[in-house]
Amino acid sequence: MVNPSRIFLDNAATTPLDPEVLATMTQVMADTYGNPSSIHAEGRKARSLIEAARKTVANALNCSIGEIFFTSGGTEANNMALKNAVRDLGVKRIISSPLEHHCVLHSLEAIRATGAVEIEMVAIDEKGHVDLADLERRLASDDRKTLVSLMHANNEIGNLLPLKEVAKLCGDAGALFHCDTVQTMGYYPIDLAATRVSFVSGSAHKFYGPKGVGFVYINSDNIVGPFVDGGAQERNMRGGTENIYGIVGLAKALQRAVEQREVRMSHMHELKAYFMEQLRSRYPEVTFNGDPEQGHAKVLSVSFPQSPKGDLLLMNLDLNGISASGGSACSSGIDVGSHVVGHLYPDSPRHTIRFSFSHHNTRGEVDAVVERLGGML
Numbered sequence: 001m002v003n004p005s006r007i008f009l010d011n012a013a014t015t016p017l018d019p020e021v022l023a024t025m026t027q028v029m030a031d032t033y034g035n036p037s038s039i040h041a042e043g044r045k046a047r048s049l050i051e052a053a054r055k056t057v058a059n060a061l062n063c064s065i066g067e068i069f070f071t072s073g074g075t076e077a078n079n080m081a082l083k084n085a086v087r088d089l090g091v092k093r094i095i096s097s098p099l100e101h102h103c104v105l106h107s108l109e110a111i112r113a114t115g116a117v118e119i120e121m122v123a124i125d126e127k128g129h130v131d132l133a134d135l136e137r138r139l140a141s142d143d144r145k146t147l148v149s150l151m152h153a154n155n156e157i158g159n160l161l162p163l164k165e166v167a168k169l170c171g172d173a174g175a176l177f178h179c180d181t182v183q184t185m186g187y188y189p190i191d192l193a194a195t196r197v198s199f200v201s202g203s204a205h206k207f208y209g210p211k212g213v214g215f216v217y218i219n220s221d222n223i224v225g226p227f228v229d230g231g232a233q234e235r236n237m238r239g240g241t242e243n244i245y246g247i248v249g250l251a252k253a254l255q256r257a258v259e260q261r262e263v264r265m266s267h268m269h270e271l272k273a274y275f276m277e278q279l280r281s282r283y284p285e286v287t288f289n290g291d292p293e294q295g296h297a298k299v300l301s302v303s304f305p306q307s308p309k310g311d312l313l314l315m316n317l318d319l320n321g322i323s324a325s326g327g328s329a330c331s332s333g334i335d336v337g338s339h340v341v342g343h344l345y346p347d348s349p350r351h352t353i354r355f356s357f358s359h360h361n362t363r364g365e366v367d368a369v370v371e372r373l374g375g376m377l
């Protein structure tokens with residue numbers, strides 16, 4: 001599945017489809033054509049596949065099947081959580097962070113434009129962590145109904161949020177808590193029976209599943225109405241005939257990610273540490289954005305010093321068979337710039353490349369990248 005002539009280090013953007021997931025999906029595509037809403041045998045067969053997939057997801061998160069709603073991906077899941085919470089749960093204030101994914105930040109802008117809520121941004125420390133004391137102060141300072149929206153792992157720098165601690169702070173303050181878990185789903189254990197979170201989100205293509213399918217968990221204490229008006233699909237939350245093949249693929253991919261979590265994670269941790277060590281010894285002027293020792297095993301945001309070739313770094317990597325992502329503080333050349341790196345290192349002339357790993361990557365690939373970088377800096 002992975003093109004052997006290239007080195008794919010952009011697994012935070014997306015991951016290649018797991019061949020076993022593909023096999024499961026193609027089998028269902030060949031065999032199952034019923035509409036899950038039909039009551040005849042073909043329909044019931046399709047429905048049973050969707051409900052089995054829901055059960056797999058609920059088991060992985062230790063929650064009830066009635067709390068999982070399939071969506072078109074992480075963007076829709078986050079839109080649904082935020083917009084429905086404001087519309088249906090009496091939220092008057094949202095506390096979020098400037099480092100969230102655009103699907104959260106742009107949803108918040110749209111919500112702000114309605115005038116329904118006030119939006120505050122929590123302080124971020126110099127390593128890109130949420131300042132928990134500031135969050136606690138903000139939660140205590142106002143008794144209006146509050147929703148906190150903070151991501152579990154930052155997709156650009158990899159920093160991890162202490163999920164349990166934030167859930168407790170929100171719970172103690174009576175605030176709702178939405179956590180964008182798109183980058184950690186299938187990578188880090190999330191036990192929703194033990195951790196009080198109101199909403200989490202998942203996206204299959206981040207854990208070796210298909211693109212265009214995801215889910216939102218909505219804690220059953222929160223009764224919200226439809227996000228997409230139409231038929232009664234997804235218990236009235238999202239009208240429209242379900243993406244059966246995507247949903248089945250999502251569940252299979254999540255199940256495999258959970259089963260293989262330890263092996264995959266230890267491989268990625270090892271690879272990331274090795275990459276950091278090799279970069280440090282070969283290019284002492286290289287630094288790392290965020291807090292890589294603490295962060296997600298799959299993400300390494302590397303900061304290269306300003307140089308005449310720097311603007312072309314991402315393109316040169318591509319030409320040399322290496323796929324990675326840009327995201328410097330300021331936009332330049334083919335790099336559109338990053339609000340995350342820009343927030344942490346305003347106006348920095350340095351060049352950021354995000355390398356992100358999968359369990360398919362090898363030490364040999366890391367060695368090749370370190371070697372080939374020599375001609376590009």
Ligand code: PLP
Nearest residue numbers: 073074075101155180182183203
């Ligand atoms: N949230 C985070 C943290 C992400 O990294 C992404 C994908 O880049 C999303 C949300 C959006 O997910 P999707 O691509 O499924 O819409």
